[in-house]
Amino acid sequence: MTELSAQVRSEAFCLLRLCGDLTEFIRSGRTKKTYLYETEGLLDHILQSSGAIQTFVRKVIEEPPEDELIKSKLRDFGEIRKGLSWLYILAKEAIDSDSLSIPFSLAIFLNHTAGDLLKPKKPSLVVLSGSNLMYYKYNLKAMRDLTRYLSARIEHYPVLAEDIGILMFPYCAAGEVLVNCNLFHEMGHYIYESTSLEEGFRNEILDKLGRFFIQTGIVDRIKAPLLEWKALLNYVSTLVLRWADEIFADIFAVRVLGPAFHLAYREIEQLIPTTVARAFSETHPADDYRFKVHAEWLVEDGWTQILQDHLPEFFKELEKCRDYKIDHFSISCRAPSHFEEIQEELHKWMLGEFENMVKKIEGEVSTKLGNGFKKPVEDYNRTKKLVTSYLEHGVVPSTLYDDGTKLHPYPVTVLNCGFFFYLKGMIPLLDRFKTNLNSIDKRITCEKRLNSWLGKAIEDWQILLKKGKL
Amino acid sequence: MSVLSRSKIIERLKKAIDDPQSLVITPLLDEDFDYDAVDIRLGCYFRLPAISSITCIEPFRESHLKGGEEYYPELVHKPYPYGLGEETVDKKEKGTIVLQPQHAVLASTLEYIKLPADVSGEILTKSSWARYFISIASAPWIHPLYRGCLTLEITNLGNVPVKLTVGEPIAQLVLIKLEGESENQDIIKGSYAGAILPEAPTFKR
Numbered sequence: 089m090t091e092l093s094a095q096v097r098s099e100a101f102c103l104l105r106l107c108g109d110l111t112e113f114i115r116s117g118r119t120k121k122t123y124l125y126e127t128e129g130l131l132d133h134i135l136q137s138s139g140a141i142q143t144f145v146r147k148v149i150e151e152p153p154e155d156e157l158i159k160s161k162l163r164d165f166g167e168i169r170k171g172l173s174w175l176y177i178l179a180k181e182a183i184d185s186d187s188l189s190i191p192f193s194l195a196i197f198l199n200h201t202a203g204d205l206l207k208p209k210k211p212s213l214v215v216l217s218g219s220n221l222m223y224y225k226y227n228l229k230a231m232r233d234l235t236r237y238l239s240a241r242i243e244h245y246p247v248l249a250e251d252i253g254i255l256m257f258p259y260c261a262a263g264e265v266l267v268n269c270n271l272f273h274e275m276g277h278y279i280y281e282s283t284s285l286e287e288g289f290r291n292e293i294l295d296k297l298g299r300f301f302i303q304t305g306i307v308d309r310i311k312a313p314l315l316e317w318k319a320l321l322n323y324v325s326t327l328v329l330r331w332a333d334e335i336f337a338d339i340f341a342v343r344v345l346g347p348a349f350h351l352a353y354r355e356i357e358q359l360i361p362t363t364v365a366r367a368f369s370e371t372h373p374a375d376d377y378r379f380k381v382h383a384e385w386l387v388e389d390g391w392t393q394i395l396q397d398h399l400p401e402f403f404k405e406l407e408k409c410r411d412y413k414i415d416h417f418s419i420s421c422r423a424p425s426h427f428e429e430i431q432e433e434l435h436k437w438m439l440g441e442f443e444n445m446v447k448k449i450e451g452e453v454s455t456k457l458g459n460g461f462k463k464p465v466e467d468y469n470r471t472k473k474l475v476t477s478y479l480e481h482g483v484v485p486s487t488l489y490d491d492g493t494k495l496h497p498y499p500v501t502v503l504n505c506g507f508f509f510y511l512k513g514m515i516p517l518l519d520r521f522k523t524n525l526n527s528i529d530k531r532i533t534c535e536k537r538l539n540s541w542l543g544k545a546i547e548d549w550q551i552l553l554k555k556g557k558l
Numbered sequence: 559m560s561v562l563s564r565s566k567i568i569e570r571l572k573k574a575i576d577d578p579q580s581l582v583i584t585p586l587l588d589e590d591f592d593y594d595a596v597d598i599r600l601g602c603y604f605r606l607p608a609i610s611s612i613t614c615i616e617p618f619r620e621s622h623l624k625g626g627e628e629y630y631p632e633l634v635h636k637p638y639p640y641g642l643g644e645e646t647v648d649k650k651e652k653g654t655i656v657l658q659p660q661h662a663v664l665a666s667t668l669e670y671i672k673l674p675a676d677v678s679g680e681i682l683t684k685s686s687w688a689r690y691f692i693s694i695a696s697a698p699w700i701h702p703l704y705r706g707c708l709t710l711e712i713t714n715l716g717n718v719p720v721k722l723t724v725g726e727p728i729a730q731l732v733l734i735k736l737e738g739e740s741e742n743q744d745i746i747k748g749s750y751a752g753a754i755l756p757e758a759p760t761f762k763r
Contacts, residue, residue: 124637125637125652128652192602192635192637196637474575477575477576478575481575481576481672481705481744482672482705482746482751482752483575483582483584483670483672483705484582484584484670484754486584486585486670487582487583487584487585487586488575489571489572489573489574489575489580490574491574492572494572520744520745520746521745521746521751522745522746522747537752537753540752540753540754540755541670541752541754543754544670544707544754547602547638548584548585548670550638551585551587551638551668551725552585552587555587557585557587
């Protein structure tokens with residue numbers, strides 16, 4: 089027992105050092121605390137956690153626990169260690185995402201949109217940059233469970249708030265407004281978490297899978313150990329649930345942002361060579377299936393003619409995707425080895441079931457957006473010409489005058505006009521800059537300016553809104 | 559040359575963007591401005607100059623001609639204190655920057671402006687700030703057709719630190735009508751044209 093006690097002490101000293109390092113690390117914030125308000129909240133949470141752990145550990149050192157408690161303390165220390173390593177990663181990413189690399193105006197607009205949708209909750213979407221060439225939402229479930237476990241044992245240990253969401257974007261996209269429209273897809277994952285869809289889908293898919301095995305006689309045909317059957321259930325449910333999450337996020341982003349999201353996705357997709365157009369992967373539905381869904385909602389929300397006018401080639405491609413049926417697609421993953429002979433049959437069934445889920449997902453997105461959801465195309469149609477004209481003149485399109493009447497375009501209008509302008513309308517602006525059209529450097533400078541004007545217009549809209557000027 | 563009055567400024571603000579006489583000031587949070595000048599607010603971005611790491615600035619050294627970012631190692635964003643009635647003291651405090659005595663910082667204006675082809679502008683420190691020995695611009699002249707957020711060279715010439723708050727009026731823009739000929743083509747000229755952030759200087763030989 090004395091050995092265990094010594095082990096507790098040494099473990100405790102080690103944890104104290106880790107807490108000290110973590111606190112020091114957060115306090116050394118290189119950006120002099122110029123993060124977004126939400127990031128500050130996250131860092132505060134981490135500081136509180138490390139403070140509570142320090143107090144707990146000191147108490148253990150000063151008042152060694154009774155012998156029978158020692159074992160449980162050791163187990164707690166193991167969990168604390170796990171918690172500290174999570175916190176370290178989060179703090180590092182939050183601090184690395186310094187003020188130079190956060191798309192501020194877009195991040196503030198994301199929080200504004202999420203706040204509108206999730207009233208009366210006040211979501212805090214922390215936007216951080218990462219070194220991966222991808223956008224993703226941090227999975228905080230394990231972290232939340234851990235904080236719950238620790239808060240039951242450590243006095244004043246804060247549970248990670250339900251409303252915190254961490255969205256990651258690639259560092260190389262810092263300062264870009266257009267391509268960062270992909271963040272709305274990641275916000276979609278956050279909204280998905282607030283629905284009960286996943287739980288419902290999990291139960292439904294397992295239930296239906298059981299019936300499918302019986303009806304098709306698969307149960308009798310395949311002789312596999314119980315563990316392999318469990319692996320198969322896991323394989324099917326994990327894949328289908330991941331696709332459901334992704335397609336929810338896609339539909340959400342397309343409905344909120346319109347073509348700007350689709351075009352932003354296309355921008356990032358060009359950079360990822362491994363994407364397979366017709367095959368569903370381990371994590372995502374096939375690109376062409378996603379485009380089919382994008383196309384359907386772009387039509388539904390009134391963007392068809394606009395796309396046809398501005399980007400006929402994109403429009404043609406989307407139209408083609410709309411015609412695809414689910415049996416045009418395949419799954420690129422392999423079922424567990426015992427079930428190879430039924431893989432084709434199983435994959436076909438999974439795709440069919442997934443398509444049924446999409447209908448429910450579409451309904452849930454509409455519910456989340458609410459009855460008062462104003463299709464962004466209405467504001468777009470009212471102000472598009474003016475926004476484009478302001479951009480052509482190198483002016484931030486946040487206050488527009490039309491025959492003496494003042495208009496402030498909605499950020500979604502600004503993003504869509506900005507995208508069409510970036511793809512097809514830069515020439516008049518380059519002319520105004522007296523730029524040699526073949527000079528790539530000059531074009532890049534111009535694109536940077538365009539992105540900064542769009543960001544400024546979005547920021548201005550929010551300032552005007554808060555000042556009661558809209 | 560004559561100074562544009564409030565009514566003339568409003569008249570020009572309402573003109574279509576493709577009219578060479580059009581003026582843009584956005585966002586214009588207070589339309590009830592003075593008879594002869596528009597209040598300009600402190601923006602969210604600051605570029606802090608290096609203090610101890612540079613022995614001497616040499617603008618015309620070959621390696622520095624393209625831009626002097628190394629003299630301004632830090633770009634800082636201070637958020638606009640959002641939220642009517644809902645802002646906390648903590649949130650408000652985040653939108654401030656303290657300028658030490660005899661220190662200087664580059665800051666952008668909250669307003670993005672575009673001047674008409676026949677109007678020049680002059681940016682002046684608001685007199686209340688001047689009485690705290692804050693000076694906001696040492697290069698106050700703005701050419702016709704300039705567009706962008708203005709870069710302010712804010713200096714604390716006093717003996718005590720001064721706290722500056724994002725979104726508060728700090729300067730006045732006086733607009734002056736040119737006599738005689740003016741540029742009739744809407745072109746975007748100048749290294750800093752279209753800037754949103756305060757930009758480090760560039761020099762040409």
